[in-house]
Amino acid sequence: MEVTLQQLTKQFGSKTALNGVTLKWEEGVQGLLGPNGAGKTTLMRLLATLLSPTSGSATIDGVPLKEKHAIRELIGYLPQEFSFYPGMTVVEALDYLAILSGLDAAARRKKKINELLEAVNLENHRKTKVKALSGGMKRRLGIAQAMIHEPKLLIVDEPTAGLDPEERLRFRQLLAGFSANRVVLLSTHVAEDIESSCREVTVLTKGSVPFQGSVAQLAEQARGKVWAAEMDSSEWHMANQSFNIVSAVAKGSRMSVRLLSDSPPLPGAEAAEPTMEDGYLCLVKAGGSLQ
Ligand SMILES: Nc1ncnc2c1ncn2[C@@H]1O[C@H](COP(=O)(O)OP(=O)(O)OP(=O)(O)O)[C@@H](O)[C@H]1O
Ligand SMILES: [Mg+2]
Known part of the structure; x- marks a missing residue:
């Protein structure tokens, strides 16, 4: 199972949201990292066949994107803004979606729904109306609906936004468990999501991919x-104007600062071991699109 993109491009009028992206994703959790407006949702909506590319092509498990019907059987999608069937209970909503996805036999549906509710930790909310769920619970229901037909490509757009740390951990474990023999494409702004669960990370900035690895x-x-x-306060003032600051912690009257610079920024500065977030910031700043 792999996903390939060939010069995939999407324009909205004169705005190029995705600019000739060529890459390959293999099985496992694939992280998609990029600033606001980079094109992450656009890329995901293209793969979910909710948008048509302006040019270029893609395949999912060998099936070309333009074969929409076949593609839809291969993919599950949790959109960034997710809401559905507010008046139904959790079980009713999942049952309805299971029928739509072709699970005809009631006994199989019941078994599948029970498995999913356990996986997303919603067993105690079977009878809760969707509109009465908390934001985190709705997100978990969203992932259950995206997994219901066991897609080969699971696309999840910022699923951990707004989740508490425990929920985020659970979510990452769920995706990792699901990713055997499948591709899970996960967009996030949270570096920890990527560091702890992704096989690879793809950086998207201004519609292009400066890094995959x-x-x-x-x-x-x-x-x-x-x-x-x-630094003392005058050095801090200078550094704040001249460099990209990664972090700054006040220590009495002095500041303990971590910053990005191609050369030593001031006397006494020590080279630090880079983190993934530092690498990401370097790429995004180079593209000039950090907000
Ligand atoms: N339907 C649309 N019509 C016009 N422009 C659009 C449309 N959808 C997205 N865009 C533009 O395309 C660019 C990429 O948007 P997209 O939503 O894909 O970014 P994103 O990486 O998902 O951002 P975020 O992190 O904020 O979710 C943005 O400049 C956005 O304004
Ligand atoms: Mg988005």
Whole structure:
């Protein structure tokens, strides 16, 4: 199972949201990281056949994107803005979706729904109306609906936004467990989501892909460019204007600062070990699109 993109492009009027992206994703959880407006949702909607490309092509498990019907059987999609059937209970909503996805036999549906409710930890909310679920629970119901027909490609658009740490952990474990023999495409702004669960990470910025590789390789993009320094307030003022600051912690009257710079930023600054987030920031700043 693999997903391939060939020069995939999407324009909205004169705006190019996705600019000739060529890549390949193999089985496992694939992280998609990019700033607001980078084109993540556009790319996912193209793969979900909810948008048509302006040019270029893609295949999912060898099936071309333009064979919409066959593609829809292969994919599950949890949109960024997710809501459905507010008046139904959790079980009713899943049962309805299971029927739509072709699970005709009632006994099989029941078994499948029980498995899914257990996997997403919603067994105690079987009879709760969808509109009465918390944001995190709705998200979990969303992932259950996207998994119901056991898709080969599961597309989840920022599923961990707004989840508490425990829920996020559970969610990542769920995706990792599901990803055997499948591709799970996960967009997120949370570096930890990627570091802890992704086989590979793809960085998208301004519609293009400047990087695809492992978490460790992404961190390497920042090697030699991350510096740690202790500063007084005038040095901090200067550094804040001149450099990309990764973090700053006040220590009494001084600041303990981590920043990005191609060369030593000030006397006494020490080269620091880069993290994945540093590598990401380097790429995005180079593209000039960090917001
Ligand atoms: N239907 C549309 N019509 C016009 N422009 C659009 C449309 N959908 C997206 N865009 C534009 O395409 C670009 C990419 O948007 P997209 O939603 O794919 O970004 P994103 O990476 O998902 O951002 P976010 O992190 O905020 O979710 C943006 O400039 C956006 O304004
Ligand atoms: Mg988006």
